[in-house]
Amino acid sequence: MQIAIVLYPGFTALDFIGPYEVLRWLPDARVRFLWHEPGPITADSGVLVVAATHSFDETPSPDVILVPGGMTTTEHARDEKLLAWVRRAHSTATWTASVCSGSIILAAAGLLSGKRATSHWMALPALKAFGVTTIADERIVVSGDIVTCAGVSAGIDLGLWLAGRIGGEHRAKVIQLSLEYDPQPPFDSGHMSKASAKTKAAASALMAKDLATPSQLKAGALLLWDRAIGAARSRRG
Amino acid sequence: MQIAIVLYPGFTALDFIGPYEVLRWLPDARVRFLWHEPGPITADSGVLVVAATHSFDETPSPDVILVPGGMTTTEHARDEKLLAWVRRAHSTATWTASVCSGSIILAAAGLLSGKRATSHWMALPALKAFGVTTIADERIVVSGDIVTCAGVSAGIDLGLWLAGRIGGEHRAKVIQLSLEYDPQPPFDSGHMSKASAKTKAAASALMAKDLATPSQLKAGALLLWDRAIGAARSRRG
Numbered sequence: 169m170q171i172a173i174v175l176y177p178g179f180t181a182l183d184f185i186g187p188y189e190v191l192r193w194l195p196d197a198r199v200r201f202l203w204h205e206p207g208p209i210t211a212d213s214g215v216l217v218v219a220a221t222h223s224f225d226e227t228p229s230p231d232v233i234l235v236p237g238g239m240t241t242t243e244h245a246r247d248e249k250l251l252a253w254v255r256r257a258h259s260t261a262t263w264t265a266s267v268c269s270g271s272i273i274l275a276a277a278g279l280l281s282g283k284r285a286t287s288h289w290m291a292l293p294a295l296k297a298f299g300v301t302t303i304a305d306e307r308i309v310v311s312g313d314i315v316t317c318a319g320v321s322a323g324i325d326l327g328l329w330l331a332g333r334i335g336g337e338h339r340a341k342v343i344q345l346s347l348e349y350d351p352q353p354p355f356d357s358g359h360m361s362k363a364s365a366k367t368k369a370a371a372s373a374l375m376a377k378d379l380a381t382p383s384q385l386k387a388g389a390l391l392l393w394d395r396a397i398g399a400a401r402s403r404r405g
Numbered sequence: 406m407q408i409a410i411v412l413y414p415g416f417t418a419l420d421f422i423g424p425y426e427v428l429r430w431l432p433d434a435r436v437r438f439l440w441h442e443p444g445p446i447t448a449d450s451g452v453l454v455v456a457a458t459h460s461f462d463e464t465p466s467p468d469v470i471l472v473p474g475g476m477t478t479t480e481h482a483r484d485e486k487l488l489a490w491v492r493r494a495h496s497t498a499t500w501t502a503s504v505c506s507g508s509i510i511l512a513a514a515g516l517l518s519g520k521r522a523t524s525h526w527m528a529l530p531a532l533k534a535f536g537v538t539t540i541a542d543e544r545i546v547v548s549g550d551i552v553t554c555a556g557v558s559a560g561i562d563l564g565l566w567l568a569g570r571i572g573g574e575h576r577a578k579v580i581q582l583s584l585e586y587d588p589q590p591p592f593d594s595g596h597m598s599k600a601s602a603k604t605k606a607a608a609s610a611l612m613a614k615d616l617a618t619p620s621q622l623k624a625g626a627l628l629l630w631d632r633a634i635g636a637a638r639s640r641r642g
Contacts, residue, residue, distance in 0.1 A: 182426040182561075182584065189419040189557065192450050193611065199452050208456065213429050215436050219445065219454035268585075288585060307589045319585030320426065321561060324419075329591045338604070341594035345608040347419065348505075348525060348556030350595030351588035352544045354566045357578035358587030367575070371582040374430065 169334070171199045172230035172257065174250070174273075175209045175220050178240025182320050183267040187234055190327030193343045194335045202227055204249065212239040212378065224253040229260045232330070237268025237288055237319070239378045243387035245276035246394065254279070263330060264314050267323035271316040275300050276391065283311040288319030289360050290375055297392055299399075305361065321358075324349060406571070408436045409467035409494065411487070411510075412446045412457050415477030419557050420504040424471055427564030430580045431572045439464055441486065449476040449615065461490040466497045469567070474505025474525055474556070476615045480624035482513035483631065491516070500567060501551050504560035508553040512537050513628065520548040525556030526597050527612055534629055536636075542598065558595075561586060 171191050173184050192199050203209055203220035210217050233254070244250060254277040258264045266274050269291035274280050275298035284301045286292070286309045296302045303309045308317045308329050317326040328349070332340035357363045363371070408428050410421050429436050440446055440457035447454050470491070481487060491514040495501045503511050506528035511517050512535035521538045523529070523546045533539045540546050545554045545566050554563040565586070569577035594600045600608070 180426070181422050185418050185422040188450075188453065189417070192452075199450065201453070213425075213436065215429075215458060216425065216438070217456035217458070221452060221454070307587070308591075318587075319583075321584045321586040321588065324558060325589050325591060332591060337592065338607070341592050341600065341604045342607040342611055344590060344592050344594045345597070345600045345604055346556075346612055347558045348595055349558040349590055350544070350555075350599065351558065351590065352562050353581060353586055353588065354545075354562060354569060355574065355578050355581050357581045358585055360582070362587065363578065363582045367578045367582055370575070370579040374579055375583055 169194065169196050169198065169232065170227070170230045171197055171232040171234065172227050173199065173201050174233070174235045175201050175203050175218060176238065176240065176244045176250070177210055178212050178243070179209065179236050179238040180268060180320055181211050181213075181216055181218065183236030183238070183270065183323050184234060186321065186323035187265070187267065187327030187330070189347060190324065190331050190343055191232065193346060194331055194339065200227060224249065228257065230257055231262050232334075233257050233261050233264045235266040235270035235273050236323070237266070237270045237291065240384065240387075241269040241272050241291070242294065242384060242391050245273050245391055246387060251277040262313065263334070265326060265330060266316045267326060268317075268319045269294075271295055271300075272298070274314065274316070279314060280311070283314065284309050285311060285314070285316040286318055287316065290319075290372065290379070294388065294391075297395055406431065406433050406435065406469065407464070407467045408434055408469040408471065409464050410436065410438050411470070411472045412438050412440050412455060413475065413477065413481045413487070414447055415449050415480070416446065416473050416475040417505060417557055418448050418450075418453055418455065420473030420475070420507065420560050421471060423558065423560035424502070424504065424564030424567070426584060427561065427568050427580055428469065430583060431568055431576065437464060461486065465494065467494055468499050469571075470494050470498050470501045472503040472507035472510050473560070474503070474507045474528065477621065477624075478506040478509050478528070479531065479621060479628050482510045482628055483624065488514040499550065500571070502563060502567060503553045504563060505554075505556045506531075508532055508537075509535070511551065511553070516551060517548070520551065521546050522548060522551070522553040523555055524553065527556075527609065527616070531625065531628075534632055
């Protein structure tokens with residue numbers, strides 16, 4: 169079973185390392201990391217470098233597709249070659265999944281129109297602009313063969329859910345014990361419904377520092393333009 | 406604040422990506438990934454490659470040290486240059502931490518003698534052989550300025566605990582919300598006290614396949630010899 173994890177410069181590492189660490193323990197799992205060409209790809213932090221092992225062209229028909237989020241997602245959601253690959257690969261994949269703002273790339277590829285999906289809480293408005301029925305209060309949202317989940321750490325839960333569907337509940341439980349995934353967060357501030365107003369404001373400000381760069385703001389605006397023009401063109405004139 | 410994350414061939418990625426993703430959001434955090442020399446290091450899975458950005462020699466006095474686990478920990482727990490660096494760096498660090506079987510490297514460096522510490526459940530017997538008071542039922546164990554935690558995914562909880570101590574509870578909660586760390590595992594099998602006998606047996610067998618290779622068995626045996634001879638030599642003759 170081939171599992172294709174999409175990388176791009178500016179990815180958030182935990183988004184895909186969580187599900188990678190789960191899915192790699194499935195029987196016959198063959199994980200590969202994709203980009204336009206194999207080579208080093210730098211994370212949003214600027215200090216972590218992970219290798220893309222294969223190109224999109226080398227990976228025409230994976231069984232599972234996983235798209236992580238990052239601080240540059242809107243920029244890459246306008247990468248036509250990436251979007252074309254996502255569309256084509258999705259047409260033959262068993263499961264297509266995203267973590268965090270990765271769902272914006274699935275939406276930009278046209279996979280989520282009119283469907284229920286989720287994302288990192290900060291990315292939900294952008295996702296909604298694609299005509300997606302955004303779900304803010306479910307950690308994992310299943311729409312047919314597409315599974316999206318909440319931000320960053322939610323990828324572990326998504327990975328285990330997928331492992332249960334692909335390898336059965338027994339195997340998923342075995343993997344959960346192997347990863348000793350018995351979470352005990354020392355605070356209870358991990359969801360917008362649980363965090364204080366002060367925490368929410370500070371978290372928005374913290375992330376905006378990385379997200380509100382000139383290039384990302386421009387990419388976001390262009391993405392909305394693309395979407396609006398596409399919608400206008402698709403109306404009967 | 407310099408945060409030094411030790412890498413080695415055969416690391417388990419989630420062990421350090423969890424705390425990395427938390428700690429990098431601390432004010433003035435400067436994260437680096439260490440090995441004998443900068444360059445690509447391959448994970449236990451054989452398909453994930455992460456860059457070591459700095460050498461041990463370039464990093465004499467980090468503020469925080471983090472040692473992850475892996476499938477080759479016992480082998481690297483006999484790397485005298487690594488152990489000497491851990492000892493020296495620990496003497497000036499504010500916090501020294503390990504995730505999963507990374508505590509075996511701290512123990513081999515002599516940091517845990519007679520102290521309370523924990524590890525992945527499969528690594529607890531090896532940790533005990535170093536004269537450590539092993540704790541099987543606490544996810545995070547604090548012994549002065551040394552913090553150890555349970556397997557793989559426990560690194561996220563450890564990261565948040567450390568973030569609270571270093572940056573204060575408000576900052577830690579802000580980071581928790583940024584990572585949307587509101588875990589909802591689809592199964593409840595993440596601890597030895599919760600998993601069924603069948604799950605426990607299968608998880609042990611699954612991990613043993615990677616751990617019980619000839620080179621790892623030899624490394625484990627040699628590590629125990631080192632430890633026994635060291636203890637004999639330290640007795641008054």
